[in-house]
Amino acid sequence: MASKVALAGSTGSIGNQAIDVVHGAPDRFEVVALAAGSDVSRLAAQARDLRPSLVVIGDASLAGELAEQVPRGTEVMSGTEGLEALARSADVVLNAIVGFAGLPVTLAALVAGRRLALANKESLIAAAPLVSSVRNAAGGEIVPVDSEHCAIHQCLRACRESEVARLVITASGGPFRELSQDELAHVGLGDALAHPTWDMGPKITVDSSTLMNKGLEVIEAHELFGLPYDRIEVVVHPQSIVHSMVEMTDGSTIAQLSRPDMRLPIGYALGYPERLCSSYGALDWSTALSLDFEPPDRERFACLRLAEEAGRAGGSAPAWLSAANEEAVAAFLSARIPWSAISQVVAAALEDWDQAVISSVGDVVEADRRARESARRTAMRLEHAA
Ligand code: NAD
Ligand code: MG
Numbered sequence: 001m002a003s004k005v006a007l008a009g010s011t012g013s014i015g016n017q018a019i020d021v022v023h024g025a026p027d028r029f030e031v032v033a034l035a036a037g038s039d040v041s042r043l044a045a046q047a048r049d050l051r052p053s054l055v056v057i058g059d060a061s062l063a064g065e066l067a068e069q070v071p072r073g074t075e076v077m078s079g080t081e082g083l084e085a086l087a088r089s090a091d092v093v094l095n096a097i098v099g100f101a102g103l104p105v106t107l108a109a110l111v112a113g114r115r116l117a118l119a120n121k122e123s124l125i126a127a128a129p130l131v132s133s134v135r136n137a138a139g140g141e142i143v144p145v146d147s148e149h150c151a152i153h154q155c156l157r158a159c160r161e162s163e164v165a166r167l168v169i170t171a172s173g174g175p176f177r178e179l180s181q182d183e184l185a186h187v188g189l190g191d192a193l194a195h196p197t198w199d200m201g202p203k204i205t206v207d208s209s210t211l212m213n214k215g216l217e218v219i220e221a222h223e224l225f226g227l228p229y230d231r232i233e234v235v236v237h238p239q240s241i242v243h244s245m246v247e248m249t250d251g252s253t254i255a256q257l258s259r260p261d262m263r264l265p266i267g268y269a270l271g272y273p274e275r276l277c278s279s280y281g282a283l284d285w286s287t288a289l290s291l292d293f294e295p296p297d298r299e300r301f302a303c304l305r306l307a308e309e310a311g312r313a314g315g316s317a318p319a320w321l322s323a324a325n326e327e328a329v330a331a332f333l334s335a336r337i338p339w340s341a342i343s344q345v346v347a348a349a350l351e352d353w354d355q356a357v358i359s360s361v362g363d364v365v366e367a368d369r370r371a372r373e374s375a376r377r378t379a380m381r382l383e384h385a386a
């Protein structure tokens with residue numbers, strides 16, 4: 001029987017690729033709900049194609065416009081209430097919303113005991129203490145979509161927990177891997193948006209250029225797999241073929257390899273525990289292939305170090321890190337601050353961090369708000385100083 005699937009963030013990079021996966025396995029999946037932030041025309045076109053019973057638009061002021069464009073009988077909802085209804089409506093919930101806005105989907109899906117196919121790392125990072133308390137609801141489960149964590153999830157199927165020594169997360173290194181500190185001071189928006197191996201939404205593309213994405217992924221791995229930070233390593237691997245690795249206590253390392261194609265981890269998470277028959281990203285061994293590895297540089301890419309520090313500090317520090325980064329990236333994307341200021345904004349926010357703990361959704365929202373306030377202040381100061 002086909003499983004009922006909800007796609008949150010359906011109009012984005014991951015969302016569109018998920019629809020491609022669903023079209024490739026029509027007997028496996030039935031889309032029952034879709035959600036997007038504000039792209040009414042694309043969301044409506046997806047609803048006409050997939051015929052879900054529910055569509056959700058983040059921006060409530062657009063709900064009327066959306067209702068006019070979806071097939072008759074489709075329920076239209078908006079905002080947090082809509083996202084929570086989406087999360088309850090399906091067996092498998094893909095959270096491919098970008099940023100903190102994805103929090104209601106993560107929490108509501110797990111509380112309702114659904115399988116959460118998680119691309120939205122920001123919600124897990126900001127609300128880790130809450131996620132870990134709702135994660136064990138009957139039926140509730142997280143299957144990672146992020147390619148590195150999906151790789152580790154696959155490697156872990158080959159061993160017992162007691163056999164795991166370290167997780168090794170690979171990083172492409174982004175477009176600026178080979179630039180000096182001086183050259184990094186002059187990179188522009190177009191340079192940051194030109195990722196060498198992955199075609200992704202703008203926020204994560206910038207995060208990949210600063211290595212903040214890798215830092216967020218270290219925290220994500222700590223939360224998903226429960227290993228302490230000193231057993232989570234990062235290695236730069238420019239070809240993005242080895243998606244991550246697990247080292248065993250006897251020195252053996254197991255890796256997952258494929259061409260960089262997000263449809264593979266998306267299909268893995270939607271179909272888990274069974275694999276799909278549609279193949280994405282299989283390697284071609286008839287041509288030469290070289291794989292390189294090098295340690296990351298935490299001086300030139302301070303965001304990686306800041307994220308690792310925030311992860312180790314725990315409490316609301318990861319929430320502050322992620323929120324400040326969202327603000328810094330937004331300021332960079334609108335050309336208000338240079339690329340090199342992103343890490344400065346995040347570092348200043350972590351200086352302002354008030355060491356609070358997180359024990360309710362209100363605490364997460366408050367941490368997010370205060371971190372953004374701090375980040376906006378620093379961004380404005382740097383903007384005027386430039
Ligand atoms: P994107 O910018 O292409 O798409 C974001 C989606 O979120 C859009 O559909 C947008 O409408 C929706 N959205 C934004 N605000 C919303 C709101 N308030 N309510 C409902 N929907 C809202 O981003 P993306 O590249 O697809 O990334 C999505 C998530 O997946 C991010 O957390 C990213 O870190 C993660 N991820 C992406 C990739 C990738 O290859 N793109 C890989 C790994 C992880
Ligand atoms: Mg990733």
